[in-house]
Amino acid sequence: MSAEKEKFGVNDLHEAVKNSFPAPTYLYMQEVRDATGFDAVRSADGIAVGMYRSCGRQIHGFEMKVSRTDWLKELSQPEKAESLMRYCHRWALVVPDESIVKEGELPSTWGLAVPERSRKNALVRLKWITRAPELQPIPYSMVFITALLYAARQIDEPARIKALDAAWAEGKKKAEDSFDREHRNQDYIQLRAAVDAFEKAAGVSLKYAGEETGTEMGAQFAEFRRTRGSLTQHLREFRWAAENVQRIAENMAKEVKRLDNGKMVAI
Numbered sequence: 407m408s409a410e411k412e413k414f415g416v417n418d419l420h421e422a423v424k425n426s427f428p429a430p431t432y433l434y435m436q437e438v439r440d441a442t443g444f445d446a447v448r449s450a451d452g453i454a455v456g457m458y459r460s461c462g463r464q465i466h467g468f469e470m471k472v473s474r475t476d477w478l479k480e481l482s483q484p485e486k487a488e489s490l491m492r493y494c495h496r497w498a499l500v501v502p503d504e505s506i507v508k509e510g511e512l513p514s515t516w517g518l519a520v521p522e523r524s525r526k527n528a529l530v531r532l533k534w535i536t537r538a539p540e541l542q543p544i545p546y547s548m549v550f551i552t553a554l555l556y557a558a559r560q561i562d563e564p565a566r567i568k569a570l571d572a573a574w575a576e577g578k579k580k581a582e583d584s585f586d587r588e589h590r591n592q593d594y595i596q597l598r599a600a601v602d603a604f605e606k607a608a609g610v611s612l613k614y615a616g617e618e619t620g621t622e623m624g625a626q627f628a629e630f631r632r633t634r635g636s637l638t639q640h641l642r643e644f645r646w647a648a649e650n651v652q653r654i655a656e657n658m659a660k661e662v663k664r665l666d667n668g669k670m671v672a673i
Contacts, residue, residue, distance in 0.1 A: 448489035464495035
């Protein structure tokens with residue numbers, strides 16, 4: 407059983423052209439208009455500009471059609487392609503499958519190509535069914551030049567947006583880190599104040615206390631809090647006993663004095 411044929415979408419068609427006309431030898435642009443602003447009427451799906459003498463410094467135009475219906479609509483509007491094809495050295499139709507174009511339908515000034523992947527995970531490239539013939543472009547107008555420059559600027563737009571997103575994310579992270587540090591500093595200041603107050607009231611220092619010492623002090627403090635009520639009661643009882651002893655001593659002293667006054671002789 408033969409392997410299932412790979413299905414290609416419009417993005418795959420653009421990728422095939424880009425890989426067949428690679429940078430930096432070529433500058434490939436998508437959706438190139440025939441003018442800028444409100445003067446634009448038509449557009450080409452893709453334009454590849456040869457950047458060096460080795461590639462002839464030629465301009466290659468491309469139309470992408472993913473269905474036969476799209477292709478028949480293109481055939482019914484020849485003026486649409488002519489708006490930009492007149493500036494190009496070569497012009498080609500790129501389709502997912504060559505069966506979209508029936509025999510005799512391809513204009514003589516057009517080439518025909520399909521995407522092809524030579525092996526698994528390989529780059530998709532163009533396979534030429536009909537090589538695009540060389541054309542004689544008209545002299546370039548400033549209208550066309552500005553349209554090319556505008557399209558070229560759009561190539562870097564995704565990278566610029568990505569860079570802006572990255573910068574925003576970095577700034578957000580720094581702001582959050584700064585916010586967290588500020589709150590951690592506030593927590594530290596409050597904790598330090600609480601420790602200082604405890605040390606002052608308890609007459610102890612925790613600055614250099616190890617874990618064992620700190621645990622022992624904590625246990626003692628907990629025991630003190632637990633027994634504080636009973637300790638107060640014991641002190642009250644001791645004070646009452648002392649007062650009783652004092653009264654007994656005073657009474658004994660009075661009795662001794664009375665006996666001395668009666669001239670009693672102690673045995």
